Amino acid sequence: xxxxxxxxxxxxxxxxxxxxxxxxxxxxxxxxxxxxxxxxxxxxxxxxxxxxxxxxxxxxxxxxxxxxxxxxxxxxxxxxxxxxxxxxxxxxxxxxxxxxxxxxxxxxxxxxxxxxxxxxxxxxxxxxxxxxxxxxxxxxxxxxxxxxxxxxxxxxxxxxxxxxxxxxxxxxxxxxxxxxxxxxxxxxxxxxxxxxxxxxxxxxxxxxxxxxxxxxxxxxxxxxxxxxxxxxxxxxxxxxxxxxxxxxxxxxxxxxxxxxxxxxxxxxxxxxxxxxxxxxxxxxxxxxxxxxxxxxxxxxxxxxxxxxxxxxxxxxxxxxxxxxxxxxxxxxxxx
Numbered sequence: 078x079x080x081x082x083x084x085x086x087x088x089x090x091x092x093x094x095x096x097x098x099x100x101x102x103x104x105x106x107x108x109x110x111x112x113x114x115x116x117x118x119x120x121x122x123x124x125x126x127x128x129x130x131x132x133x134x135x136x137x138x139x140x141x142x143x144x145x146x147x148x149x150x151x152x153x154x155x156x157x158x159x160x161x162x163x164x165x166x167x168x169x170x171x172x173x174x175x176x177x178x179x180x181x182x183x184x185x186x187x188x189x190x191x192x193x194x195x196x197x198x199x200x201x202x203x204x205x206x207x208x209x210x211x212x213x214x215x216x217x218x219x220x221x222x223x224x225x226x227x228x229x230x231x232x233x234x235x236x237x238x239x240x241x242x243x244x245x246x247x248x249x250x251x252x253x254x255x256x257x258x259x260x261x262x263x264x265x266x267x268x269x270x271x272x273x274x275x276x277x278x279x280x281x282x283x284x285x286x287x288x289x290x291x292x293x294x295x296x297x298x299x300x301x302x303x304x305x306x307x308x309x310x311x312x313x314x315x316x317x318x319x320x321x322x323x324x325x326x327x328x329x330x331x332x333x334x335x336x337x338x339x340x341x342x343x344x345x346x347x348x349x350x351x352x353x354x355x356x357x358x359x360x361x362x363x364x365x366x367x368x369x370x371x372x373x374x375x376x377x378x379x380x381x382x383x384x385x386x387x388x389x390x391x392x393x394x395x396x397x398x399x400x401x402x403x404x405x406x407x408x409x410x411x412x
Contacts, residue, residue, distance in 0.1 A: 082308075083107040083149045083191075085136060085182055086156035088115030090258050091197065091251070095153055095301040100126055102305070107145055109156065111135040119258050136178035139185055146189035151308040154182050154235075155197040157228070161346070164224035165401045175227035176234060183238045193245040195307050196235045200252045200293075200318065200351055201225035208291070208350035214250070214316045214357055221346040221406060232316070239314050247307040249300075252320035252353045256297030256373060257380060268292070268327065269377065272334060273384040281339035282331050283392055288338065291324035291350040296368035306362040320353025321366040333374045341392050344399065346406035 082099050086092040087108030092115065099106045100123060108120070108131040123129050132145055136156045146152070157175045158164075164171045179196070186194050203212045204219030220226040232248050239246040259269050272282045303319045331338055358364050368376075390398075 079148060080104045081107065081149050082151045082153065083109065083146060084153045084155060085109045086115060086154075086197075088112060088117060088119050088131070089155060090119070090260055091254055091297055091300055092153075092155040093119035093258055094256070094297045095155070095304055096120060096123070096129065098298075098301045098305055100128055104128065106130070107149065108132065109134045109136065109139075109145065111156075114158065114260065136181050137174055139178070139181040141181070141184035141188040143185045146185045146191065149186075149189060150192040151195065152182065152186045152191050152193070153195045153197070153304055153308070154179060156182070157197070157231070159224060161222050161224055162398060162402055164222055164227070165405055168223035171223050171227040175224075176230050179231045179234055183235065183244070187238065187242050187244055191244070193247070193308050193313070194235065194239075195304055196232065196246060196248045197304075198232050198248050198250045198316070199225060199228040200250045200320070200353065202229040202232070202250065203351075204348070205346075206348050206350065206352070208348070208352070211322060211352040211354040212318065213354040214318055236314070245313040247310070247313060248316045249304055249307060250316060250318050251300060252293040252295055252318065252351055254297050254300050255294050255377070257377060258297070259377075268330070270384065270387055271390045272330070272336070273377070273381055274387040274389050276334055276336050277381060277384055278389065281337040282334065283341050283390060283395060284327055284331060284338045285341055285347075286343035288328035288331065288340070289326050290347070291326050291352065293320035293322070293324040293351045293353045294370055294373070295320050295353075295366055296373040299366045299368055303358060303362065303364050306364050310362050312361045315357075315361065317358040317362070318353040318355050319358065320351075320355055321370075322353055322355045323370075324350055324352045325370050330374065333371060334378075339392060341395060344402060344406070346402070
């Protein structure tokens with residue numbers, strides 16, 4: 078039987094690293110991407126690899142009898158739209174893509190008889206957590222904004238399709254992924270894109286609140302490995318956290334970047350800490366993070382020039398971009 082894998086969102090940040098790993102494992106890899114968030118340059122280094130086939134397809138328009146899914150063993154579903162602010166501005170778009178788009182990919186997978194379906198979920202489903210306790214897969218679910226909600230409903234959808242149509246699935250709740258090819262354009266959000274552009278211009282880094290909030294940063298190659306192991310594992314229909322279990326303060330990242338700080342107000346809807354309990358994935362998949370945060374940041378700094386065309390987020394631009402964030406999420410927390 079041919080080793081064929083399909084990656085939706087395969088030209089994106091995490092998706093392109095997963096494609097690299099699958100090609101290294103001698104798979105024929107089919108990539109679906111509409112290139113709204115992903116970029117062809119993320120796969121340019123693989124352009125001579127005959128085992129890589131890329132199609133420009135929007136999952137919102139995907140039909141269940143799409144030929145691209147024929148003979149595929151594993152479907153890795155990473156296509157979707159992220160970011161907090163745009164999801165508040167246009168929730169319907171997020172529901173359409175992250176829920177109905179997921180249904181379209183599930184149906185194409187079911188119709189073609191794929192062996193296993195791996196879903197890229199988000200740790201944002203946990204919402205505002207106790208900063209002193211790591212989140213396990215059984216922790217309370219409390220999404221704070223439409224993006225988080227849409228990704229969690231995507232999880233429920235995948236599990237429902239598994240229950241009804243007997244598709245083997247695994248769900249991967251990604252914490253704060255970082256590394257090469259992390260997005261440099263688009264809406265205000267991911268800390269690395271914001272900080273690296275500011276550092277290039279020798280400007281102070283815009284630190285939210287006091288900077289002592291923690292994030293469970295996990296390197297992208299470790300994330301890709303987790304997805305691969307979830308496909309190959311004997312375990313199925315499971316949910317797995319992907320993090321390090323060792324969250325880092327934003328102030329520590331600033332220290333590694335050797336930059337000055339410019340503090341901006343705290344934001345509603347954001348946890349004081351994201352902290353993954355990874356005991357299940359370590360036990361079931363024999364997976365563990367291998368790249369230490371210090372080393373991961375150093376690797377990224379080697380290519381900091383990749384951020385030269387990224388948007389510059391000043392305190393004034395951030396305030397304007399997050400206006401709706403404060404308007405709606407502040408109200409939701411007061412209820």
